[in-house]
């Protein structure tokens with residue numbers, strides 16, 4: 102009796118194993134459903150969604166002008182001190198002093214890509230870029246100045 | 260892998276599993292007393308991934324602290340963020356727009372499916388079957404793509420903000436979710452073919468790590484770990500938040516209490532999540548995705564508590580506010596901690612090889628246990 106049960110169990114175990122193996126075998130012989138991406142060979146065709154949060158950047162237009170007013174809202178919104186806004190005072194043609202951004206220092210190594218700074222910016226001066234290959238040999242290279250050298254604020258941005 | 264550190268008087272032996280061990284899925288350190296192959300005692304040692312999240316939150320504002328909680332149970336990042344957002348909304352009495360509520364619930368359920376997919380693959384891998392892992396990741400990848408498109412990240416999305424969600428859904432969102440539902444339904448039979456129906460697998464799960472309903476309650480278990488023992492504890496049913504009370508879904512219960520029962524609860528929960536998403540995906544109402552909130556949030560003086568059902572069980576967020584811009588104290592009640600505490604109880608007397616099955620079906624995520 103025990104032996105009969107035992108053999109039956111072995112038989113059903115092998116059978117259930119074969120059912121699973123059939124599925125594996127099906128995929129082994131049907132290659133059309135390949136979902137693996139051949140990174141980094143597919144760099145040229147790699148498409149990341151436009152909302153992908155890879156790095157904070159400040160877009161500049163052709164005249165090397167950005168939209169940042171130096172209001173430090175992004176610095177206050179950031180949870181881990183990634184952004185430091187260094188401000189200066191520009192002199193307007195009327196001779197008045199006006200606060201402007203000197204350097205927007207961004208520490209990529211601290212950034213958690215939480216998007217809070219982009220949400221907080223009142224003048225849409227910064228946005229998220231889709232870059233993701235951030236490794237460098239020297240970590241000083243991760244500290245970036247987001248506004249281009251010699252750039253100034255766009256006309257009409259308050 | 261397993262290292263002998265000493266023999267005790269009665270022929271017992273103490274061995275260490277972890278903190279770097281593939282079966283613990285994280286930096287969990289188990290000190291196990293064995294006699295031959297039989298487990299006498301399991302002592303979990305924590306602290307290897309303590310990041311002091313609760314203390315960190317005290318220095319962050321009510322908008323900022325939410326992103327940190329993605330790093331607790333990283334597989335339920337959305338649901339953790341949701342709990343925090345709900346708690347802040349409770350304190351400020353913000354009315355969340357219906358559209359945002361719909362989006363939040365869909366995202367929560369997608370997260371739950373993704374988490375259970377990963378658990379299923381990892382669980383089968385622990386028990387010696389490697390292929391299921393890739394099958395699980397095929398489905399999970401579809402969810403991650405949806406998340407990436409709408410939230411901008413695949414794992415730590417930080418998509419929930421007090422008052423709603425950060426951005427509106429991507430125009431392609433509904434189509435992709437429906438495509439995922441189709442994919443899930445057509446592929447799900449494979450899961451049963453490959454793993455659930457396998458006798459070898461069943462023999463390793465059934466009557467292994469039996470947890471009675473009384474013990475599940477007294478140890479404070481929640482989520483699938485408790486529902487496998489027949490304890491009804493789904494927060495979505497008992498304390499409904501958002502629009503869960505208007506939805507039709509069942510709380511999955513099994514009465515076996517063994518590893519196989521917990522396994523079946525999770526498999527069936529994926530179906531219930533699909534059912535919830537199907538009810539919502541075509542009916543997302545028009546409107547705002549975020550309520551108007553002040554730039555600086557200040558919670559009134561007092562204490563606020565909110566619980567949600569994550570993929571692992573009940574997560575509680577407790578905020579004590581002194582009326583300022585940062586919380587005075589934050590405490591998280593994480594499901595993994597209570598579920599881990601039951602491991603010693605269910606493992607005693609069983610064989611060392613079965614420990615993997617028990618840990619697998621408790622679905623431990625170490626950063627959630629050790630915040």
Ligand code: SF4
Nearest residue numbers: 179212213215216218
């Ligand atoms: S994305 Fe988050 S962490 Fe990074 S700079 Fe912006 S606010 Fe700071």
Ligand code: SF4
Nearest residue numbers: 169170172173175222
């Ligand atoms: S980037 Fe935006 S928020 Fe930051 S200083 Fe410039 S204008 Fe202000």
